[in-house]
Amino acid sequence: MDCTQEKNKADCTCKSEDCPRRGKCCECVAYHRAKDQLPGCLRHLQER
Helix, strand or coil: CCCCHHHHHHHCCCCCCCCCCCCCHHHHHHHHHHCCCCCHHHHHHHCC
């Protein structure tokens, strides 16, 4: 599977514009999962 980092960045809803994982969804999800957190793009699901 090819990473579509530029497309991911364009569609990313995370507020952290300077995050080194921005657009690298697999790295972002793994990072937040290890910290028992939801990434910014999924936080709206927690509010339901």
